[in-house]
Amino acid sequence: MGGSAMSTSTTLGDTRPEWAQRQERERRHRRAKSRLRLPFAVAAACQAVLLLWWAAGYPAFTGGGPTGAPLYDAAVRALHPGGVTLAQTAAVAFALGHLVAALARFGVRGRWSGPVALALAALPPTGSLVVSLSPEVPFTAGALLLTAAGLRLLARRAGGRCTGAARRSGWTWRCCSRPSCCSP
Numbered sequence: 001m002g003g004s005a006m007s008t009s010t011t012l013g014d015t016r017p018e019w020a021q022r023q024e025r026e027r028r029h030r031r032a033k034s035r036l037r038l039p040f041a042v043a044a045a046c047q048a049v050l051l052l053w054w055a056a057g058y059p060a061f062t063g064g065g066p067t068g069a070p071l072y073d074a075a076v077r078a079l080h081p082g083g084v085t086l087a088q089t090a091a092v093a094f095a096l097g098h099l100v101a102a103l104a105r106f107g108v109r110g111r112w113s114g115p116v117a118l119a120l121a122a123l124p125p126t127g128s129l130v131v132s133l134s135p136e137v138p139f140t141a142g143a144l145l146l147t148a149a150g151l152r153l154l155a156r157r158a159g160g161r162c163t164g165a166a167r168r169s170g171w172t173w174r175c176c177s178r179p180s181c182c183s184p
Contacts, residue, residue, distance in 0.1 A: 035101075038110040043097030045114070046121040050089035053127035058082060069135035081133055088137045092130045095144035096121060102148040105155035 016024075067073055076084050096117040103113045120126055130137055 038104060038114070039097035039101035041097075042100045042110070042114045042117050043093045045118050046096045047090060047093035049118060049121045050093055050127060050130055054085060054089050054131045057085075057128070057131045067133070067135050072135040072138065076133060085131050085133065088130055088141070091138070091141040092126075092144065093121065095141050095148065099144055099148040099151070102151035102155070105152060 079087075100110060100113045100117050104110055121130075129140065
């Protein structure tokens with residue numbers, strides 16, 4: 001098949017040459033990989049910071065009494081307290097990466113939201129909470145994930161209408177209430 005061969009696909013009505021379709025597939029593949037790069041990089045960096053908190057607080061994982069949350073207490077009894085807190089650090093790091101990816105859909109650049117997520121993981125209130133044996137940690141991770149999921153749904157609802165001046169001015173929240181503000 002040479003460069004002048006036309007596609008025989010009639011289902012989509014695409015009459016572009018094969019080489020153009022191949023370039024389009026490669027571009028989509030690169031874009032998909034780059035969309036995953038930001039949340040994984042932020043999650044890995046946050047996990048590294050939270051592991052430092054975990055290593056600093058590990059001798060304190062010697063136990064404690066029941067917390068009043070039966071499911072959390074059962075998880076702590078079934079696993080070693082160090083394993084539970086290590087899983088908590090992974091969950092919060094994933095949630096922060098997911099939140100940064102959701103903000104990116106609204107046009108917030110990763111170079112700004114990534115360091116903020118990293119600073120959030122490094123701050124003492126967050127770091128010490130995540131590595132403690134407390135039933136509030138899963139609720140905190142859940143709140144971060146719920147916020148990220150809500151932002152993704154809002155970005156999908158806006159349907160890509162938030163481009164150009166509305167995105168640059170920081171008024172993307174208006175897209176859901178007044179779609180006319182974002183029209184090109």
